[in-house]
Each structure stands twice: as C-alpha cells, then as structure tokens.
Amino acid sequence: MRYPNSSDPSERQRDEIEAIIARFASTHSGYDTPVPGLRVARISKPVPPTAHFDAAYLCVCVRGRRRVSAGETVILHDESHCVLTAIEVPTIIAIPDASPTRPYTALRIDLDLNLARQIMAEIDIQGPDAVPADACLAVVALDSDLLDGVTRLVKLLERPADIPFMSSLLHREILYRLLSGPGGARLRRIVRSGSQGHRVAKAVAWLRAHFHERLRIEQLAEKAGMGVSTLHRHFAELTGMSPLQYQKQLRLHEARRLMLANELEVGLAALAVGYESSTQFIREYRRLFGTPPMRDIKALREAGGNRATI
Structure with a gap:
C-alpha cells in the first residue's frame, strides 16, 4: 500500500484494488480472471514495445504508466486517466519503468457494444458526440463514480460466490458511467454510428482476414456497402487510420x-x-x-x- 493514511477516497480505492490484484497475481499465472470480461496485471519489470490487437475495452492503470500508440495517436497513460477503445485497432504498448519495488498494476474491462446500445436507448443520452478524426484511442478522466464501479468489479475476485449475479450488473454500471460521463463521446459516437459503424466493422473484419492480399479500395468499399470516399471518411473517424494504414x-x-x-x-x-x-x-x-x-x-x-x- 502506498497511501496507508490517505484521506483521499480515490487513493484508498486504488490501494484496495492494488492489494486485491497483488493477492490474485501471487496465486495465478496470466492475466485472465474468473470475473467475465476482467483481466488484471501486475508486472515488476519494463516491457518493450509489444504488438496488440484488441476489441472494445477500458484500461485502468492502478499504479504506474504505459505508453500506447495506434496509428498517429500516441498516449502516455497514467493513473489519473483510463484509456478506451471501441473498435479493433492495432496498438503498440510499452511499460517503461516497472520494477519489483514499484510494479505496474493495471486492469482491463471488455466492453459489450450491444449492451452499450441498449443502455443508450434506455437513458436517451442527448448532445453532440464530436470526436477528433484521429481519436482511435480515447483518454477518459477516471472520476469517482467510474472508479467506484471498477473497484466493486475487482472485489469480485475475492467474492467468487457473487460473480454470477453481480458481474453483469457491474459491467452495465461501468458502461453507463462511460456513456453518460463527459469522456463518453467516443463510445457514444461509435454506438450511434448505426449502419455506417456496422459497415466499417465489416471492412475491418475483411482486412483482418485478408491483410496479406493486395488492397483494392474499391473492392473493400463494395464489401462494406459504401462509396469509396464515404468509406475513407468513416474508417478514419472510427480507427484513426486509412484502410491502407x-x-x-x-x-x-x-x-x-x-x-x-x-x-x-x-x-x-x-x-x-x-x-x-x-x-x-x-x-x-x-x-x-x-x-x-x-x-x-x-x-x-x-x-x-x-x-x-x-
């Protein structure tokens, strides 16, 4: 524990999360947990730039920091923010300064976009969702409400009997906090993109399966059911890259x-x-x-x- 006498509720919650992850990591290998959609990590030495390819998720650095890059977007992700992505993008992740005395401790929560769509329909979130065209990764302030939901999800690691009932409720709460919070524009944009977003997802899936083939943008646009210029625009909006990149x-x-x-x-x-x-x-x-x-x-x-x- 780094802040045993802290009166800051967020620091007390971080201490609690860190202690739970440390206990879990001491008896488990790998990052998967019994809680659906939750992965945790405790790493005691630097990790060089590593290739990842992940779908929609939320990452919280409980202690330490990591460097994340996707396309032209580069983020130094620290404890004060979390990082959100809502479509599959290739990323490069490095952990620059983990050590045995200051281990990097983090968690990742998978996001169910179908559930996000349902929640948005239920709560009728309004307002503009303007997102920079290169924002394939969103940096979201880790406010007290979101941290509270994350903390209770992690606590399930030590309350296995509660997992079947509580995990789905807490995933729903975390999605609600993301969607309704000031940093939720990225997620709301993709959920609201409707058919265009679905078509871009088709293009992404085709590229993943056929990346070794010569890319013909007209063929890709046809498979996605979009015009070439429309595909370029929406693809860049959702991934931060062109199809070729x-x-x-x-x-x-x-x-x-x-x-x-x-x-x-x-x-x-x-x-x-x-x-x-x-x-x-x-x-x-x-x-x-x-x-x-x-x-x-x-x-x-x-x-x-x-x-x-x-």
Missing part, C-alpha cells in the same frame, strides 16, 4: 509475431504478410517499431520475448 499495421504486427514465435527470417516474414520488397518492409517496420526487424527481435528475445500486457 490499417492493413500496413496488421501486416507488420503479424510479421513481428512470425519472426519472434516462428523464427522466420526477415525476408520470409515480409513475403508471408504480403510485402514484395524487403527494403520497403524494413523501412516501414522501423517506422512503426522504432528499430530494424533483426535488432528489434533480438532485443525482445533478450527481454524474455514479446510478452503480452494490458
């Missing part, structure tokens, strides 16, 4: 995984994900991950591999 990041993430897990050589990894030029692959890989492929993979192996985090 999105495909490029999918390719580079997969190539990194192949080199690390399957020990593929650089040229073979480039070909496997759809690159025709190794030179172009190396240039774009370095631009995304900050270092050439061989040097990056060597550093990851020396650090213990491309460890996942939250």
